[in-house]
Amino acid sequence: MVDLLYKWPVASKFGSRVPKEKFYEYGNVSTAVREKFVSEVQRITWAYKLAESTINLRGSTSVPEIQVFQIDTKTGEVADQVLSAIDKAIQYPIIFEITRATVGERQIRMVAAHKQLGSGAPKISAYYSTGWLPADAERQSLPTAISLPALYSAILEPLTPVMVRPGEEMSQVADRLATVRKLEREITALERKLRTEPQLNRKIELRRSLKTRQQELEQQR
Structure with missing residues (x-):
């Protein structure tokens, strides 16, 4: 498990709080998952929007934009079912940053699944995560990339518990x-x-x- 946080570009800052109820309205969110939203999630913030208009990298139909969502927790953890409900409601790939309060400090970890967009519901792989880090830990610059799909692959690669082979697409890795x-x-x-x-x-x-x-x-x- 890697210890890694990215320094998101200032130009991509979005900073819009999203009510949890918005995700209940989308699709078939079960009562059990709604209860997890209520018990586990304190706040959801649409924090950054990586797009051609914000970071000058061209997107594609598979990766038109990349969104960064920050989730402040009540209990210290968020179930994958909650992340999946958010992923299914937003028609863009999402990188999650989960924060929790521990004794003496706030901690943060990055979580993501590979998300394949298509004509129907997005296909979402299992979720993979970094370890917990202090919220004020030093962040790394984003990987160098020539397009949003290439950036998405480069962001996900360190989270992936298998070696990415030369020339392999992230869909193949998933x-x-x-x-x-x-x-x-x-x-x-x-x-x-x-x-x-x-x-x-x-x-x-x-x-x-x-x-x-x-x-x-x-x-x-």
């Missing part, structure tokens, strides 16, 4: 991450079965399957 998670679940299940299987011939089959899955996992990483 698909590979989904495969990694699936293989990790299968390996855990096989290991559990192996511990409790009494028959030797079945144990041999399980070990063979486990070795195959482990090799597949290494290839994906």
Whole structure:
């Protein structure tokens, strides 16, 4: 897990508070998720807008703009379901900064999922995060990029728990991450079965399957 915060360009500052209720109105937000908004979220701020008009990088249909949302928490954490509800309501890629109050200091972490825009609902990968950092920690300049899609990929890359391969698009990385998670679940299940299987011939089959899955996992990483 990386320790990283970005210094967002001053020209991109937006600073508009968004009522939580706005996200209830969009789509099918369940009662359980609404309750998480109420119990976990203190304030949502649309903090920065990275666009051609603000940072002079050209967008595309896949990444027309990049938004930065700051979420002040009540409990110190925000469920992925809350982030997903916000992501689904906003038709742009979003980088989240989550803040919490601890004894003696405020802390912050960056969270994001790879978001693929299309004609229907956006396709959202799993969420990945930096570690918690002091709110006044030094921030790094944004990665150098020639377009908003390239900037989006460069911002997400340090959060991604697999190595991004040369020439690989972030959508391909997201698909590979989904495969990694699936293989990790299968390996855990096989290991559990192996511990409790009494028959030797079945144990041999399980070990063979486990070795195959482990090799597949290494290839994906």
